[in-house]
Amino acid sequence: MKIPCSLFSCFSSSTYEQNNNYEYPDGENNDGSFGLFTYNQLKLATRNFHSSEKIGEGGFGSVYKGRLVDGSFVAVKVLSVEVESMRGEREFVVELATLANIRHQNLVSLRGCCVEGVHRYLVYEYMENNSLYNTFLGSEERRTRFMWETRREISIGVARALVFLHEELKPHIVHRDIKAKNILLDRNFTPKVSDFGLAKLLRDEASHVSTRVAGTLGYLAPEYANSGQVSRKSDVYSFGVLLLQIVSGLAVVDAYQDMERFIVEKAWTAYQANDLLKLVDPVLNMNFPEEEGMKFLKVGLLCVQETAKLRPRMTEVVDKLTNDVNMRDVHISKPGFVADLRNIRIKQQSSSQETSSPGATFASSIWSSANLAR
Ligand SMILES: Nc1ncnc2c1ncn2[C@@H]1O[C@H](COP(=O)(O)OP(=O)(O)O)[C@@H](O)[C@H]1O
Numbered sequence: 001m002k003i004p005c006s007l008f009s010c011f012s013s014s015t016y017e018q019n020n021n022y023e024y025p026d027g028e029n030n031d032g033s034f035g036l037f038t039y040n041q042l043k044l045a046t047r048n049f050h051s052s053e054k055i056g057e058g059g060f061g062s063v064y065k066g067r068l069v070d071g072s073f074v075a076v077k078v079l080s081v082e083v084e085s086m087r088g089e090r091e092f093v094v095e096l097a098t099l100a101n102i103r104h105q106n107l108v109s110l111r112g113c114c115v116e117g118v119h120r121y122l123v124y125e126y127m128e129n130n131s132l133y134n135t136f137l138g139s140e141e142r143r144t145r146f147m148w149e150t151r152r153e154i155s156i157g158v159a160r161a162l163v164f165l166h167e168e169l170k171p172h173i174v175h176r177d178i179k180a181k182n183i184l185l186d187r188n189f190t191p192k193v194s195d196f197g198l199a200k201l202l203r204d205e206a207s208h209v210s211t212r213v214a215g216t217l218g219y220l221a222p223e224y225a226n227s228g229q230v231s232r233k234s235d236v237y238s239f240g241v242l243l244l245q246i247v248s249g250l251a252v253v254d255a256y257q258d259m260e261r262f263i264v265e266k267a268w269t270a271y272q273a274n275d276l277l278k279l280v281d282p283v284l285n286m287n288f289p290e291e292e293g294m295k296f297l298k299v300g301l302l303c304v305q306e307t308a309k310l311r312p313r314m315t316e317v318v319d320k321l322t323n324d325v326n327m328r329d330v331h332i333s334k335p336g337f338v339a340d341l342r343n344i345r346i347k348q349q350s351s352s353q354e355t356s357s358p359g360a361t362f363a364s365s366i367w368s369s370a371n372l373a374r
């Protein structure tokens with residue numbers, strides 16, 4: 001069944017504004033750029049969703065590069081989740097328009113969407129340098145060898161995006177899926193966090209859909225994995241893992257190792273041995289300011305502490321990363337991580353009877369191989 005676009009003529013941009021309950025601390029406002037695209041427009045833009053235009057594949061479906069008639073490039077995300085699992089059309093569009101209003105230099109902009117019958121598409125600004133995962137953590141031959149300065153700027157940019165989502169936006173947004181694949185890089189390698197707000201948009205307690213968005217093994221805070229407790233501090237945990245990755249160039253989980261499979265374990269062992277710097281990416285050839293490298297690794301470890309209360313808030317993280325702070329005497333306690341996969345699976349099975357348990361919907365995601373992140 002095709003839904004004519006006129007169905008949405010009632011969604012004038014002023015309607016979006018009325019439905020937008022967010023406050024914009026920087027005075028950023030809706031510039032009215034959120035658009036409703038027709039399926040034909042997207043088909044034309046992506047050359048009929050041609051395989052050569054495909055730029056990625058994620059938990060929601062495929063992502064295609066497209067060129068709009070105004071010449072600008074976009075990334076079109078084809079949502080392949082069942083339509084029953086999504087919000088109704090009207091609510092879907094209104095929520096997306098609200099998300100599109102949330103703008104920050106380190107967030108990917110949502111330009112619009114398309115709803116035609118059971119098909120739904122999200123249209124984002126196109127990021128020339130793809131994701132941190134693809135560009136920076138790809139295979140040894142393909143990966144771009146970032147200098148220390150680039151790593152510093154990317155880390156700080158992502159942290160600033162999280163400060164914005166967590167502490168400046170009212171009500172705040174917990175991202176829930178901070179990972180290298182959700183850090184996109186524009187043509188200048190400015191980091192842009194993507195997929196914020198999607199967990200909420202696609203969540204449906206009665207379905208498994210949130211499993212696709214709610215977390216990735218290796219980035220998951222233990223309290224989130226074990227009991228579905230989601231908070232800003234679970235994002236801080238994921239950010240800590242990401243920061244350790246940016247400094248070390250390591251995979252989040254090394255499936256081929258028996259010992260110290262998780263980056264967090266590796267970092268903790270090195271910290272205890274007073275040899276944290278050995279974690280710094282060897283491709284840097286020791287070409288980085290040692291004190292700063294040490295500081296970044298310590299901040300990473302602070303973010304992944306087992307007890308959520310002990311993790312810093314994102315403003316503190318930015319403060320530490322950007323200012324000359326002495327981290328020598330900072331006490332860091334043991335990090336937590338989700339190591340026992342069997343345990344999680346058991347939890348998933350037992351809690352799947354509790355229909356509205358967020359832990360249940362979450363847990364199966366870590367069993368999806370797509371979520372076994374590098
Ligand atoms: N706006 C964009 N610009 C460029 N590439 C993108 C964009 N959005 C997504 N991608 C690419 O498509 C991939 C799949 O995205 P997504 O569906 O969000 O799944 P995931 O975040 O799990 O990778 C991303 O990892 C990235 O490589």
Ligand SMILES: [Mg+2]
Nearest residue numbers: 058181182195
């Ligand atoms: Mg993504």
